Amino acid sequence: MQKRFLFILCFVTLLVLTLVVIYLLTPDEKGDTKKVLPSTQPIELTFWRNRGNETENKAFEDLISSFEKIHTGIKIKMKTIPYSDYEVRLRTEIATGTPPDIMAIDSPTLALYANAGSLLSLDSFMREEGEVGDFPPSTVNGLSYNNEIYIVPIVESSIALFYNKHLLKEAGVPYPSPNPNEPLTWDEVIEIAEKVKNTKKGIFGLDPGQGFGDGEAPAYFKLPFLWQFGANVLSPDAKTASGYLDSENAIEALQLFQDFYHNNGVATMELPPNSFVNGKLAMAILGSWSLKDFEGQTNFTLGEDFGVAPLPKGSFQVAPNGGWALGISSQSNSPKEAWMFIKYVTSYEGMKKYVTITGDLPSRYSVIKDIPELNQYPLNIFSEQLLRHSQNRPVTPIYPVVSNAIRVLFEDIGLGGKDVRSSANEAVAKINAGLMEFNKP
Structure with a gap:
């Protein structure tokens, strides 16, 4: 009798679970499939940068929006700070142990942050996924400290x-x-x-x-x-x-x-x-x-x-050459997700979108090649100097x-x-x- 009771109990339990699964997977009137698992909170990444002009701000806002549409589990919280206050504010946050996940770094000051252990080395990320060969060697030198890449640029200068x-x-x-x-x-x-x-x-x-x-x-x-x-x-x-x-x-x-x-x-x-x-x-x-x-x-x-x-x-x-580039805090709890954002905005597509809005000089060979205006007077002067005749400021702490x-x-x-x-x-x-x-x- 007891065995029969256990058999019936197992059968009923299995039947109920089956009905629940069928209900959850049945499309509703709008044709949307009900999700089995409850939604999880997205990973929020803080991103600090010096406040630029209107076109720079718009370019970053557009890139963040398009990134979040692709990576729905990641949210970017951008904070812009006046140029004159930026370095002091950033160093204060680093010293108190509350730095942003992603930070804009003026490339000449790279070694100061890298030597202090405040920046995560991006060398392996860049070598494996960043298409580092698409950047001029002089640009890469300005991104590196002790032969490791720490920051990645969107634009260059001349x-x-x-x-x-x-x-x-x-x-x-x-x-x-x-x-x-x-x-x-x-x-x-x-x-x-x-x-x-x-x-x-x-x-x-x-x-x-x-x-x-x-x-x-x-x-x-x-x-x-x-x-x-x-x-x-x-x-x-x-x-x-x-x-x-x-x-x-x-x-x-x-x-x-x-x-x-x-x-x-x-x-x-x-x-x-x-x-x-x-x-x-x-x-x-x-x-x-x-x-x-x-x-x-x-x-x-x-x-x-x-x-x-x-x-x-x-x-x-x-x-x-040289200018502002993006790095990741060594204290970030989400370095892989932070890299996903940097990889996106500094990619061919991200960089092309950014410079199309701002009119700045891109740092990738491929983007310069594919924007006709950069190969025509007067922008070709800056492009050619960047690619063939540029030098970065000393990299030292x-x-x-x-x-x-x-x-x-x-x-x-x-x-x-x-x-x-x-x-x-x-x-x-x-x-x-x-x-x-x-x-x-």
């Missing part, structure tokens, strides 16, 4: 010579060649600037490096002077500045820069506002992003009012010391007119002191 066509025409000066591989020499630029400048009318010949200011711009715009004459800031092993920043090649480059202001007199320390647009400055070294800025100037247009030529050269043709020393050095010789060699020696001493402090046991 600078070039912008010239006011009206001022050059009035002075009877031919326009520079638009060919990316035919840059003027700095001597030729000085010759043009001397012909164009007119002190009575307040017209200046040249702004060689974005004037003098704070932040990272001084190092970005002025380090190419050193590279173009075969000089560097640090030794290849990044252990000393002695024999590099104070080398004869460096002195030659620094003297050229000082001569712009104190010998040739083609540059001035205080330019009037909007001097290039207002016809008071004949030539200026500006970034690739400036083309987008000028689009809003209805009375100052490319071709009609201004032109673009390759960055002038010294002994070598060299332009700077004491980069903030290096950047500050370079800023002060160019201020001393430009604004202050101080002796070039002694100023270089002072910069070397500052950098070496930073290296010694860092290397203390």
